[in-house]
Amino acid sequence: MNRILKITACLLGVILLSSCAASPPRNPENICAIFEEHKSWHKSADKAREKWGAPVHVTMAMMYQESSFKHDAQPPMRYFLFIPYGRASDAYGYAQAKKATWADYQRESGNGWASRSNFDDALDFMGWYMSKTSKINGVSKWDAYGQYLNYHDGWGGYRRGTHNRKGWLLKTSRKVEARAKRYAGQYWQCKDKLNRGWFG
Template identity: 40%
Template sequence: MRAAALLLLLALGGCASAPSNINNVCAVFDQKDGWFNNWYSAAKRTERTYGVPVPVLMATIRVESGYKAHARPPRKKLLGFIPWKRPSTAYGYSQALNGTWTQYKQETGRWAADRNDFSDAVDFVGWYHRQSHLRNGIALNDAYNLYLAYYAGQAGYAQGGWKNNSHIKSAAQRAASMANQYAAQIRSCSL
C-alpha cells in the first residue's frame, strides 16, 4: 500500500514540475504527455473552443510563467532586503489576477478551475485572448497584440496605455517571436 501511495505521489509531483527546454514546444509536449495530464490535448481543446492557435497559447504561458505552476511575481523588498508584498495577485501558469480569474470562472462555469492546473490555465488564456478579439478586434493569431491586451488588460489595451511602455512592448515581442518559433516547431513535432 505504501509503495502504491509513493508511486502516485511521485507521478503527481512530476505533473507540477516545469518542463525543461521550454523554448522547444515539441519538447514541452513530449515531457507533459501523461495519461493524466496531457498538455497537447489541453492546448488543442482550447484552440478548438476559442479559436486561438496552440503556438499563441503556449507562447503566452511561456512568457508569463515559464511553465511554472506556482509562479508569482517577486516580492518587493522593504528597506531593500526584507521580503514584502507582491506587486499583484498574479499566480500560476497563466499569471491570472484574482479578479480576472473569478470573472473567467463565472463566465465559463468552470467553478473548480485552478490556476496551477495547466488545462485550466491554458483554457483561461484562450478565453482571455478570445475576449481581446471580441472587445478590441485583435486577430486570434496576432500574438503581439493579444499579449499586449493580456498584459495591459482589455481597457488598458483600448486606451493605448502600453504605447509608451517599453517593458510591455518587449514582452509582447518575445511572445510573438516565441509563437512564430513554436508554430515552426509544431510542424515538425510527432504529436
C-alpha cells in the first residue's frame, strides 16, 4: 500500500511540474505579443531590470537565442555513427545555464532554490550574469552583441578573444543584437500599457 501511495505521489508531482511549464510563445518575434500571451514574463523581465539593470529587450533577445523560450531546452545529442554518446554540455533550461555557473549564481544571489526550468529564475540568472559581465569586462548591459559573446564564451574566454576565432558565434551575436533592437522598438510601443496592466 505504501508503495502504491509513493508511486501515486510521484506521478502527481510529475503532472504538476509539467503543467506549470509555460509553452513557448506563439509569436516569439514580437516582444509585446510574448508578454501579452505570458503576462507573468513581463513582471519577471522588469524585475530583472530593476534588480540588475538588465534591459528587458536584451535579456529577452538572449533567451530567445539560447532556448527559443523552451523551459527544458538542452544542447543536441552527439552521435558516433548512430550511437548517442551524450550532449555537448550540461546546459539546460530557458537560459541554457551550465550546472557550475548556475551553482555560482545560486550561491552569490542567495537564490538557492532557483530552477533552470523556471522563467523567473532564468531571467534573474541572466541579469546576474550580465551585471557581472559589465563589472568584469566593462561591457555595457545595453550592448547585446558584447553581452552575448561573454554569455557564450565566458568572461575569461572573452578576455582572451576566443570569440574572434569563431565566425559562427560572431554572426549569432549579431543576430542577437538585431533581435534586441527590434524588441526594443516593439517594447517602446507597449511598455506603458504593460506597466498599467493593459493586457490584464
